[in-house]
Every structure is written in structure tokens, then in C-alpha cells.
Amino acid sequence: MEFTLHKTDVQSKARAGTIKTDHGAIETPIFMPVGTVASVKGVHQKELREEINPDIILGNTYHLFLRPKTEILQKAGGLHKFMGWDRNILTDSGGYQVYSLSGNRKIKEEGVKFKSHIDGSMHMFTPENVMEIQRVIGADIIMAFDECTPYPCDYNYAKRSMHMTHRWLDRCINHLEKTPFAYDYSQSFFPIVQGSTYKDLRRQSAEYIANAGAEGNAIGGLSVGEPAEEMYGMTEVVCEILPEDKPRYLMGVGTPINILENIALGIDMFDCVMPTRNARNGMLFTAHGTINIKNKKWEDDFSSIDEMGTTFVDKEYSKAYLRHLFVANEYLGKQIATIHNLGFYLWLVREARKHILEGDFYSWKNTMVKQMDKRL
Structure with a gap:
């Protein structure tokens, strides 16, 4: 190695x-x-x-x-x-x-x-x-x-x-x-x-x-x-x-x-098992905070799961549809949430790498920490 x-x-x-x-x-x-x-x-x-x-x-x-x-x-x-x-x-x-x-x-x-x-x-x-x-x-x-x-x-x-x-x-x-x-x-x-x-x-x-x-x-x-x-x-x-x-x-x-x-x-x-385990419970991590997709507020939200997301599920499915899958206990909901969360975690460390190489990691990190520390 x-x-x-x-x-x-x-x-x-x-x-x-x-x-x-x-x-x-x-x-x-x-x-x-x-x-x-x-x-x-x-x-x-x-x-x-x-x-x-x-x-x-x-x-x-x-x-x-x-x-x-x-x-x-x-x-x-x-x-x-x-x-x-x-x-x-x-x-x-x-x-x-x-x-x-x-x-x-x-x-x-x-x-x-x-x-x-x-x-x-x-x-x-x-x-x-x-x-x-x-x-x-x-x-x-x-x-x-x-x-x-x-x-x-x-x-x-x-x-x-x-x-x-x-x-x-x-x-x-x-x-x-x-x-x-x-x-x-x-x-x-x-x-x-x-x-x-x-x-x-x-x-x-x-x-x-x-x-x-x-x-x-x-x-x-x-x-x-x-x-x-x-x-x-x-x-x-x-x-x-x-x-x-x-x-x-x-x-x-x-x-x-x-x-x-x-x-x-x-x-x-x-x-960490957190991105996959939390996904199966309906918790989605994003750059702007955490979403509990089972909340009723998402019932008629037809916007995409995550406009900033890097995986196909982020643009292909809406929050309303993903909430419906969880309420209906369809396993597809857990799969979609898992792909999203893992995609987000990999995006996060790769963005960190990019900002280290560009020389502005510390300020970017502080901004991201504030943004992610929210319940949407």
C-alpha cells in the first residue's frame, strides 16, 4: 500500500x-x-x-x-x-x-x-x-x-x-x-x-x-x-x-x-452505519439540514428529493412520493433513501477534498456545519 x-x-x-x-x-x-x-x-x-x-x-x-x-x-x-x-x-x-x-x-x-x-x-x-x-x-x-x-x-x-x-x-x-x-x-x-x-x-x-x-x-x-x-x-x-x-x-x-x-x-x-440505518427510518441528510420524510409537511411537496443531490434518485423522485412509500411501508422507499444518504456522504467527503486542495476548506467547513445543523 x-x-x-x-x-x-x-x-x-x-x-x-x-x-x-x-x-x-x-x-x-x-x-x-x-x-x-x-x-x-x-x-x-x-x-x-x-x-x-x-x-x-x-x-x-x-x-x-x-x-x-x-x-x-x-x-x-x-x-x-x-x-x-x-x-x-x-x-x-x-x-x-x-x-x-x-x-x-x-x-x-x-x-x-x-x-x-x-x-x-x-x-x-x-x-x-x-x-x-x-x-x-x-x-x-x-x-x-x-x-x-x-x-x-x-x-x-x-x-x-x-x-x-x-x-x-x-x-x-x-x-x-x-x-x-x-x-x-x-x-x-x-x-x-x-x-x-x-x-x-x-x-x-x-x-x-x-x-x-x-x-x-x-x-x-x-x-x-x-x-x-x-x-x-x-x-x-x-x-x-x-x-x-x-x-x-x-x-x-x-x-x-x-x-x-x-x-x-x-x-x-x-x-458508519448511520446513513443506511437512518435512511431506513426515513431520515435524509442534505447540505441544508436533515429531513424526516415521514412528516406530513412533505405529503404534497412535489419538488425533487434533493436538487443538489448527485444520485439519480434525487432528481427522479419527489418528496411526496418518497413520503408515500414510507407511509405505505414499501421497501422501495428505504432503498431510495439509502442511495440518497450514501450519495450525500460521498459527495460531502469529496467536496471536503476539493476545498482542501483549493485552500478554503476551513471557511467552507464552518458554513456547512451551520447549514447541516438544521431540521427541515
């Missing part, structure tokens, strides 16, 4: 760069649509390629391990071939999903024993077997196995968890060195900074992760319920330490405003 940093904004720490892998170029900053179980919910791959057009999407080790299982993915020749996607894929290691199981898992130094949410069967994730699973899945970027702490989190627990995450990282790296690529292309590995909302722990973790010398670095354990200002504070502390010549990935974030504010702090990569 190669990362080229083209420009940094003079009034903030926003960066425009390019990541190159064997599956093509990723222009940063980038938002990665979440394709948890080998599909981005409600979107055909054709629509994903041609309308939303992301350079990279995300899959999940926990879910793919349970279903369709690694044996099937190996027979298919990896996740790219299985789902018919010829661009980049990143896989989360499953640490967050294991965290979210709470009562159905037990964390030990060896790894995490957990109960499947599908059939109740018991499984064990260790740093070693999670690396092997991700080799078989075949994503272009694979993540270290870590423990994601909850919010709020006791300082001593956060410290113990952070040190275990670091020990797990060493085991991940050692095992990857013994485990060859499964297919005819390479994979890049990103470790994950932890430390909850404690600045001293975040600094310590960022230094440990930076010293690992990986091809990119991630920040985990945020967007788990903490106030936005806490998130920004932790991101700022970590970005001061992580190397400038490596891409930085903030996991699980977030709202459009969260994304712009974290771009300003030096983050290059994002993922």
Missing part, C-alpha cells in the same frame, strides 16, 4: 491524499459505506458502483465468520469475488461486535469467547485466528483485534484494556508474519488506538501504535455514546502523535458534522 499526502489545509489539519492498493486508488478523505455481511443494505452493487461510487467499502470479520463462513469465502476466492466487488474492501476485526454482545461474551488474555447472535453456538476469537480469518476473507485493509471499551469507562479498566489491546497487537503482527496472503494481491494492516476518553491513555496508546510501524493507523473506542466534544478532544490528541505519512482511520464515525469536524483534525477515513 502507498499513501501520498497532497496537501494539508493551512487553517486546520485537514488533509487530501491518495491511498493506492492492488484494487485501485482511494482518494482521501473518504467515507466507506458499511457492507457488514457482504452487502450494503438496500443497494445493488451496480447502484453502489455507478451512483454512490465509493473507492472502498467495509465488511465485518465477526459477521462474515458466522455467515456465510470462511470456508465459503475461500471457495469463492475471497470476499471481492463472492460479492462481485472489484474495488477496495476494509474489514473490521470484530472487536466492536464482540464488545456489543456484552452479556454473551467473556474477555480473557487469550482472546474473547462469545455466543453467536444467530444460533447461540460458542466461538473463540484470538488475535491469531482473527488474522487468519481476515486473510481468508481477503480484504485489502485488515484491522488488528482489539477490545473496544464502553462509555463511560472506569480509568483503571480503560488502562488494563488498552495494555491488553497492545499485547494483542503484538500477537497480531507476529502471526501475520507467519501467515501468507490467501490470494494474488497484498493486504495492509492497521492497528487501533484505544484508551477511552482519557487523554494520557490516548497519548500512550497512540505512541505504541505509531511505533508499530504499520501502513496505516486507526482510532477506536469512540462514537460509543460520549459527547461529540469528547470525541473531538481524543481525536486531536491522537492525531498529534500518529505519523503524518500514514492514513488515519476514525472507526464508526459518524454524523455529517462529525465527519467534517474530524477531517479538520486530520482524519482521512471514516465508516
